[in-house]
Amino acid sequence: MTNSQPSPLRLGIAGLGTVGVGVIKIVRQKANLLAARTGRPIEITAVSARSKDKDRGVSLAGYAWEEDPVALAKRDDVDVFVELMGGENGPAKDAIEAALALGKDVVTANKALLAHHGQALAETAEDKGAVIRFEAAVAGGIPVIKALTEGLAGNEITRVMGVMNGTCNYILTRMQDAGLPYDEVFAEADALGYLEADPNLDVGGIDAGHKLSLLSAIAFGTQVDFDGVELEGIQRISIEDIHQAAELGYKIKLLGVTQMTGRGLEQRMSPCLVPAESPLGQLTGGTNMVVIEGDAVEQVVLRGPGAGEGPTASAVMGDVCDIARGLRLSTFGVPAKALVTAKAARSNSPAPYYLRLALQDRPGAMAKIATALGDNGISIDRMRQTRHAEAHAPVLIVTHKTQRADLDAAIEAMRATGVMAADPVALRIEQI
Amino acid sequence: MTNSQPSPLRLGIAGLGTVGVGVIKIVRQKANLLAARTGRPIEITAVSARSKDKDRGVSLAGYAWEEDPVALAKRDDVDVFVELMGGENGPAKDAIEAALALGKDVVTANKALLAHHGQALAETAEDKGAVIRFEAAVAGGIPVIKALTEGLAGNEITRVMGVMNGTCNYILTRMQDAGLPYDEVFAEADALGYLEADPNLDVGGIDAGHKLSLLSAIAFGTQVDFDGVELEGIQRISIEDIHQAAELGYKIKLLGVTQMTGRGLEQRMSPCLVPAESPLGQLTGGTNMVVIEGDAVEQVVLRGPGAGEGPTASAVMGDVCDIARGLRLSTFGVPAKALVTAKAARSNSPAPYYLRLALQDRPGAMAKIATALGDNGISIDRMRQTRHAEAHAPVLIVTHKTQRADLDAAIEAMRATGVMAADPVALRIEQI
Structure with a gap:
């Protein structure tokens, strides 16, 4: 596939929530721009979601409808299967496997799925000559997967850190700003629709841990090891902690850190105190930040919106454009079979x-x-x-x-x- | 060229200053890592510089030596011509043209050259099926060209801003921290080797303006228009200004802004007051920051070292790895012949x-x-x-x-x- 080939790249989108709708809008509103940038038209041919008739604010006219995402993934008129349903098992996994089995490329925002099945899926993809791209799975609109996998490919990565769950950051920021207790802000976040169906995915640090495990795989060439992430949620952070931290000159953030040490791979996701005036301390609301440290580049910091229709759709479309441009890349930056098993190490670097x-x-x-x-x-x-x-x-x-x-x-x-x-x-x- | 092809990618490096030496170190020390990531060995076959015998702290054994960079660019055993000499005309340009004429890919850190001749070079490259990559030309180790061209390809870019000249930022930061007048800090920077041979390139804002003009081309699909950049240097900033700004809660930064307006393309590079506590205000020393705003992603902020051996070599190697991985991309993100002529507009958005x-x-x-x-x-x-x-x-x-x-x-x-x-x-x- 080269830039000179004028055939359209045909997307099948499974999942028409916020992000799916955002992708439809971009493909429709920016057809010329996308074609100019990638050298070929990008089209949506078919879609799938739980309810066909829901008003999503965009028309689905012109797109074939499939009840079953697996059927969508298998369609002859779908080149790239865009999975935006979520869920670590079930239909998302079935449909991605169906797409890969036919050698179709996959773009997904599904960190839970990749954190648990990334290795197997990557191996399948590479056996079939297909690619799996997942920029939208980590840190929303921030092109961090690309920066780590491609831009910093000349580095031995030494450490990656980040605030990568907007909901937790919203809760912690809101507790501080409004002086409200955890339970009250949690209820607010729930009412605003900020929480996952299982809120523990957010406040238990699991979602952020999924993301961290994917970054670790790319950074250190290890198989995704979500079970190796030391996880601690924000549920026990009280307004008293927020106030005490503030008096000491700190803010509390759910911070992920992954680094390869002589003892093994340390991955932890836990609430930490960071200096209030530091870039991490200044993060508010749903903004994410990822810090990448490499032996050559020293330190690169990326900040941007961690969720939302536009930002997440932007990440999905970055991957789609890469595929349209002919970029073929191993899922985690090196061939899946070359990824080594991570030896999980409990972090023991001293800190106050x-x-x-x-x-x-x-x-x-x-x-x-x-x-x-x-x-x-x-x-x-x-x-x-x-x-x-x-x-x-x-x-x-x-x-x-x-x-x-x-x-x-x-x-x-x-x-x-x-x-x-x-x-x-x-x-x-x-x-x- | 696909990942399955095991033939080595052979580099010819012209210019063995700080960055060239950094590239040699990475290629030599990380041979296995680079091969695992890109699917093929990356080798240096030939080098060229002003002096063969200078002690650079790395051995050149095993590399063919060429006195003439043009001869280097033409060598049969060079696949990618890596231009790290600098200069907007002269040997750098001749050698790049020679490489492109033979359909060889080019990786360069030369913003001055691209700011003045980017359009012609991009057209030549695309005629010949070659690519020109220049991550190292803008914002040192920050993978900003990649973020803008690829990661955010689904966006209509609305504005790009940045602090992109480390020397100016060093001077302004040092004036503030040490309370020293401009002339004294300028002399210090000169003694430390921070200044270009023609210091006006740095303190006159020209170097940063070159970088801004390249970002504009990618962001807005316009031909590079360096002449359209409103340029103002930092030479007239006094210690008094620094103090007054600080009292008002600001810091002075040489800030670039480019945006497309109804009246045309506004590009300006000028010293501005930014809030002291803002991410831009907190930048110190040689650190660069680029802010990219797009209609979908809202705002992404990238921060990292703007110069230096490791960071700049990291950027060069990111490009080299992309080429090794088979990524073929138009120089400015769309085919050079599709870039439209920018209509320069003087910026007139109101501000205090x-x-x-x-x-x-x-x-x-x-x-x-x-x-x-x-x-x-x-x-x-x-x-x-x-x-x-x-x-x-x-x-x-x-x-x-x-x-x-x-x-x-x-x-x-x-x-x-x-x-x-x-x-x-x-x-x-x-x-x-």
Whole structure:
């Protein structure tokens, strides 16, 4: 397939939610621009969705309708199967497999599917000479997959970090700005339709963890290992934590970090304190940011909208245009069979930690906590017990740099003292 | 050329300065990684530079040596001509033309050459079935050409902005941090080797203007029009301006903006005040930032090192890897013959302006200035005359939003009053 070939590239789109509609709009409104840029017309020939008659604000006239996405994927008049249904199993997977089996290229926004089945799908695609592109699966409109796979291909990637779940960032930002507790903002986000059907995908860090696992595969040439991601959600972040972090000069972000170490691949997605004035700290609402570090390029930072009709459709169309232009690339940047098995390592690089404890209000409680820390080699940078009406004394501790394993041991020791009124909140402080 | 073809991609590198050495290091140290990523070995077969014997910290053993870059470009064992000499004419141009004439692909970091001859070179390349890639020509290690040309290909680009000259940003940052006057920091930068042989290329905004003109061509499908860039350098920025801007909550950056308007293509590169806490305001030293706005993606911001051995070599290698992977792309994203002639428009979107004046110290001077502004419909937001020992009164004015044409008329009127002791400094205030 070369630029000189004038045959149209024919898309079949499965899933006509926000993103699918955005793709239809772009293909329709920018036909000339897309043809000029890619050297061939880009057309939609067939679509599929749960309901045919729903008013989506765009006409489906001229597109064949399929009830079954698998049937859509198999159509002779579909060159590229665009999967925008979501879901880690079920019809999305069946339809992508059907498309690949026929050697058709696939463009998808489905991080859950790729996080769980990326290796098998990539191998199938490469066996069949097809490509799978998934720019829209990570960080919305930010062309981060492209930057990592192509633009920075001359680098040994050393670390990738990012805030990649807009819903979590919305919740954390809104708690701070409005001074509202987690539950209330969660309910707001739900009412606004910001949450996945299973909200734990968002607030449990799973969605962001899916994304991180895909970036890891490209960055380090490892098979996608979602199970290797240390996951921690934002459900236990209280308005008190937000306020305390702010007083210390930090903001709380659900931050993903992946790096290859001598001990193996460290992947973690967890709420962290980042300096309020840093680029990450300044992120608000649904904006995403990804930081890529490579041995040659040093550090590149990409920021943009993490979701939404236009931004996500932009990412889908970037992939479609690449296919129209004849770019053929392995799914994760190297042939799937060359991806090595990742050895998951628990992250243990030292960092200061923020600890919020609730102690029984009795003599010696604080001493026991301090001893638990000291016994595990953790020294205290700042400690504060605030005035309290409740029966439990809220205690805030900022540690000096420590390894997570030592902190976990200290927390275990604290629990054993019997003075803890609730499980502590422990958040890593990242100086980035 | 497909991924399955195992023949090596053979590079000929002309120019062995910092970047050329960086490319040699990557090709040599990452041979396996590059082959895994691109599906074929990448080799250097021949090199060329001004001096063969200079110690560059890398061995040239195994590479054929050519005195003449044109001879290098023509060698049968060179598939891709990598031009890292620089210069808008002369040997760089001759050698690139020689490579293209033989249908060889070209990777270059030469913004001056492309800003002046990009259209002709792109047409030649496309006639010959060759590609010209130039990621390293704009914003160093940031893969911005790729993001704009490929990742955001589904967008109608509405505006591109950026800080793209590390030397200017270094000078402005250093003036602020050390409280040193322009001349002194300029001399420092010169001593550090940060300046081009003709320093006006940097401090006159020409280099950054070259880069902006290339981004404009891709963004708007127009022929490169460097002459259409409104250029203003940083030479007249005084330490006083830096201090005043800081007091107002701003930093001064050499900022490029390009946008297509109903009146034509606006391209300007000029020192502007940007909010100190904004991402642009927080840029320090040689870091570059490019902001891309598209109708679908809204806004994507890319930040990274604007120069240096590793980052620039990373950009060169991104292009080389694309070629090795078989990506064939028009130089400016659409076929060169489809690029339309840009109609240059002087930017006239209203903005507040920062004005620094030096007035004759006599009665009525200030009134005349105020009248000149009022007569041209410009209202004053803030005005301050500072205490002074000198004969000339330093006056600082921040206007409400006005068009540049009105401001220029007001400045003309001020000059006619005879109370101006020096030409005013007028800087646009950008709220971004």
